[in-house]
Amino acid sequence: MLVRALIVLFSVLNLGAAVWWIAHDSLPPPAPVQVPPGVAPLQLVNEAGAPPPSMPPTPASATAAAPSPVDEGTTAASAQQCFSFGPYASNEAGAAAAAKLKPLVRTLATRGQAETSTRGWRVYLPPQASxxxxxAVAQRIGAAGFSDFLIVRDGAEANSIALGRYRGEDAANKRVQALNAAGFAARAQALDGPEAVAVWLDVVAGEAFDARRAQAAIAAEQFRKIDCAAMPR
Incomplete structure (x- = not known):
């Protein structure tokens, strides 16, 4: 009796469970999760075939600017120096000096310059009023113990007094100083000789260039610093 009752009870329970399973409403699907803009959604490892999220592009402003190269032309220009060596009495002498100087400099240019040679010096007193x-002045000069003087009678320098000619400037200056000390306003003047063309070497050199050593190496009478802007390009 008891067994039958249990069988009937289990049958009723099974039937009720089947009726509930058929009649119940299915649960609605879960709502999709809203992801904030710019954030990549999460992805499971086992989701095969899904492409990896792309990284946002790097802004152009975040890229570090590469340092600009140093202007080598400006640096080189600021480090250069220019000189002129000479004068040389002939083109041959200038060419020989240029051959020695060229390896020591950046650029070299040969330049001819007309120069007047000096034949000597004269000492004189300017023309007098009569x-x-x-x-009267000539008599005073003689009385002071000076000799070698002459009154110029004609020409543009009439009534001037010539007081001697000298080969070098030093000798002429000594004569002038002695006459000045005695109260005579003597002067010295160079006597121009024939015009000649002298050769000069104009160079552009680096910062370490030694102009005095170069002058000795090429036997230049002198050197002078010049403006690099005046050098030919």
Whole structure:
């Protein structure tokens, strides 16, 4: 009796469970999760075939700017120096000096310059107001112990007094100083010789260039610093 009752009870329970399973409403699907803009959604490892999320592009402003190269032309220009060596009395002498100087510099240019040679020096007193005054001054010069003087009678320098000619400037200056000390306003003047063309070497050199050593190496009478902007390009 008891067994039957249990069988009937289990049958009723099974039937009720089947009726509930058929009649119940299915649960709605879960709502999709809203992801904030710019954030990549999570992805499971086993989701095969899904492409990896792309990284946002790097802004151009975040890229570090590469340092600009140093302007080598400006640096080189600021480090250069320019000189002129000479004068040389002939083209042959200038060419020989240029051959020695060229390896030491960046650029070299040969330049010819007209120069007037000096034949000597003369010492004189300027023209006096009259011949009588010139003769009076000449007498005073002789009385002071000086010799070698002459009154110029004609020409543009009439009534001047010539006081001697000298080969070198030093000798002429000594004569002038002695006459000045005695109270005579003597002067010295160079006597120009024939015009000649002298050769000069203009160079552009680096910062370490030694101009004095180069002058000795090429036997230049002198050197002078010049403006690099005046050098030919």
């Amino acid at each position: 011949r009588e005054q010139a003769e």
